[in-house]
Amino acid sequence: MPGRDPLADPQYSIPLALKGNTRMPALTTTSDGFLLHGKPFRILSGAMHYFRVHPDQWADRLRKARLMGLNTVETYVPWNVHQPDPEGELVLDGLLDLPRYLSLAKEEGLHVLLRPGPFICAEWDGGGLPGWLTSDPDIRLRSSDPRFTGAVDRYLDLLLPPLLPHMAEAGGPVIAVQVENEYGAYGDDSAYLKHLEQAFRNRGVEEFLFTCDQADPEHLAAGSLPGVLAAGTFGGRIDAALDQYRAHRPEDPLMCAEFWIGWFDHWGGPHHTRDAADAAADLDRLLSAGASVNIYMFHGGTNFGFSNGANHKHAYEPTVTSYDYDAPLTESGDPGPKYHAFREVIARHASVPDEPVPAPGPKLPSATVELTHRAALLPHADALAAPLRTEDPAMMDELGLSFGYALYRTTVPTSGQGLLHFAGGVGDRAQVFLDGAPVGVLERRHHDEALPVLVPRPGATLDVLVENMGGVNYGPRIGAPKGLLGPVSFSGTVLRAWDNHPLPLTDLTAVPFTPSDATTDAVPAFHRGTFEVAEPADAFLALPGWTKGQAWVNGFHLGRYWNRGPQHTLYVPAPVLRPGTNDLVLFELHATTGTTARLTDTPDLGPEIS
Numbered sequence: 001m002p003g004r005d006p007l008a009d010p011q012y013s014i015p016l017a018l019k020g021n022t023r024m025p026a027l028t029t030t031s032d033g034f035l036l037h038g039k040p041f042r043i044l045s046g047a048m049h050y051f052r053v054h055p056d057q058w059a060d061r062l063r064k065a066r067l068m069g070l071n072t073v074e075t076y077v078p079w080n081v082h083q084p085d086p087e088g089e090l091v092l093d094g095l096l097d098l099p100r101y102l103s104l105a106k107e108e109g110l111h112v113l114l115r116p117g118p119f120i121c122a123e124w125d126g127g128g129l130p131g132w133l134t135s136d137p138d139i140r141l142r143s144s145d146p147r148f149t150g151a152v153d154r155y156l157d158l159l160l161p162p163l164l165p166h167m168a169e170a171g172g173p174v175i176a177v178q179v180e181n182e183y184g185a186y187g188d189d190s191a192y193l194k195h196l197e198q199a200f201r202n203r204g205v206e207e208f209l210f211t212c213d214q215a216d217p218e219h220l221a222a223g224s225l226p227g228v229l230a231a232g233t234f235g236g237r238i239d240a241a242l243d244q245y246r247a248h249r250p251e252d253p254l255m256c257a258e259f260w261i262g263w264f265d266h267w268g269g270p271h272h273t274r275d276a277a278d279a280a281a282d283l284d285r286l287l288s289a290g291a292s293v294n295i296y297m298f299h300g301g302t303n304f305g306f307s308n309g310a311n312h313k314h315a316y317e318p319t320v321t322s323y324d325y326d327a328p329l330t331e332s333g334d335p336g337p338k339y340h341a342f343r344e345v346i347a348r349h350a351s352v353p354d355e356p357v358p359a360p361g362p363k364l365p366s367a368t369v370e371l372t373h374r375a376a377l378l379p380h381a382d383a384l385a386a387p388l389r390t391e392d393p394a395m396m397d398e399l400g401l402s403f404g405y406a407l408y409r410t411t412v413p414t415s416g417q418g419l420l421h422f423a424g425g426v427g428d429r430a431q432v433f434l435d436g437a438p439v440g441v442l443e444r445r446h447h448d449e450a451l452p453v454l455v456p457r458p459g460a461t462l463d464v465l466v467e468n469m470g471g472v473n474y475g476p477r478i479g480a481p482k483g484l485l486g487p488v489s490f491s492g493t494v495l496r497a498w499d500n501h502p503l504p505l506t507d508l509t510a511v512p513f514t515p516s517d518a519t520t521d522a523v524p525a526f527h528r529g530t531f532e533v534a535e536p537a538d539a540f541l542a543l544p545g546w547t548k549g550q551a552w553v554n555g556f557h558l559g560r561y562w563n564r565g566p567q568h569t570l571y572v573p574a575p576v577l578r579p580g581t582n583d584l585v586l587f588e589l590h591a592t593t594g595t596t597a598r599l600t601d602t603p604d605l606g607p608e609i610s
């Protein structure tokens with residue numbers, strides 16, 4: 001709603017002083033450092049994304065942040081999940097109840113650095129840009145293209161009013177707001193950055209603003225704004241990095257907006273870790289230089305559901321479900337070696353609460369879960385999603401799908417040996433079936449476009465099940481399309497008349513489970529079982545013998561599993577469990593050698609490399 005004055009909305013009690021740019025922000029700078037309400041203040045922050053942690057665990061994690069010696073937490077705000085529908089309301093509940101998260105931070109006595117993007121990177125699907133926006137190939141993303149800034153403005157009209165009461169000016173915990181994210185690594189449209197700065201200001205954000213960029217002169221020149229603090233993102237070579245910021249802005253205090261103390265993993269890649277002593281030594285270097293810091297991540301959490309992003313440099317590489325990040329707090333919220341090492345370092349530079357470090361939380365006793373009910377996907381596709389008929393296969397965004405799967409079905413008029421050709425390739429992984437039998441897999445990662453097949457009879461049914469494995473979140477390929485990306489032909493004849501079934505898998509109530517002892521053949525199928533819990537506690541779901549798919553516990557979508565690794569267990573947060581009978585559903589795309597899953601008390605994120 002362009003032109004609307006969000007501050008006029010009586011739903012939000014905005015102090016009058018917030019109207020108009022009349023007040024000093026709570027956080028200000030000198031060349032030596034920051035002042036908060038006029039007093040010297042060093043930002044000791046840790047990143048923790050509310051949308052990657054079960055909301056019932058937010059308070060516990062925030063408390064642990066304070067006990068490590070942090071005075072601030074940082075979070076991004078992911079546009080794509082807050083505004084899944086351009087015409088709909090903003091989603092601000094459950095895992096996305098940002099106002100509640102901010103209130104809890106305040107209750108814990110923590111300040112907040114808010115990073116609302118609109119682009120957030122963060123190994124998050126599409127870097128947080130909504131699929132309904134990136135699907136328009138003509139929009140110049142992250143630029144002053146009015147089609148982009150118009151959508152951003154409409155989003156900020158909705159997002160900022162409920163956040164304004166949480167700004168420091170209104171007595172809330174938010175002391176600083178980031179403009180964009182590492183923009184210098186992407187573009188050089190300074191009018192766009194200026195637009196964002198003004199967009200925040202026009203909607204009542206009076207707090208301190210900053211940009212963040214990697215430590216090199218080109219990135220800093222393209223990504224920073226006059227009069228706005230240029231903060232850094234780096235994990236090592238501390239002295240050299242700080243020199244870059246000093247050279248770029250001699251008058252600004254030093255601030256590392258992302259001090260990378262671990263890293264994330266891709267499916268099929270190594271599990272990254274960073275030695276705690278090495279990271280602690282670099283933290284000490286930063287603090288000894290007088291810098292402020294945001295530890296990225298303090299607590300990584302989990303890419304629940306279909307929320308993970310992907311990288312695409314030389315090849316498409318989707319990020320795994322865990323966002324443990326080898327952070328001070330593990331994925332299950334337990335203090336690890338870095339927690340203790342960082343607390344010691346911080347204690348040398350600031351006062352750390354004189355309270356004991358919390359012990360690891362309880363874990364569920366190991367248990368086996370029998371999956372006793374099944375339903376194959378292909379015979380029940382119509383029950384799960386009414387198909388849309390098109391001449392050529394529709395891409396996922398044309399089906400209104402921002403995540404999940406699409407099943408494409410047609411018939412092949414001729415039989416015999418031949419080549420199935422997928423013009424434009426697939427996004428991101430396609431399983432091909434003829435008369436229900438699996439005949440091959442194509443992957444974007446390998447730029448696959450063709451599959452030799454034997455069509456058993458004229459009129460055979462061709463099914464192609466395509467998985468969106470996560471939207472690229474960094475670089476120029478953000479918004480790359482998903483699904484079947486062009487016409488499909490068999491031995492040179494284009495196949496027409498497709499039934500496209502969108503499968504977001506947000507509601508599994510229509511899955512027609514029936515009791516079954518046998519594992520189904522190597523075809524996509526849902527499997528369901530129950531298990532008993534005496535007292536809910538964290539657990540890790542291990543799936544030995546299963547291949548690739550999705551898992552839900554009591555309807556909560558834990559995320560993707562894949563025997564390709566490195567991750568071999570999925571985190572099951574205690575709050576999704578209940579005393580008594582609990583429900584496990586797997587959507588297995590391929591085969592399983594058994595009918596059981598295992599709950600264990602130990603995560604397996606893969607063999608460590610440093």
Ligand code: GLA
Pocket residue numbers: 120121122123181182233258263264
């Ligand atoms: C950059 C981005 C973050 C994240 C990290 C890697 O610094 O700004 O969002 O992607 O890289 O984890």
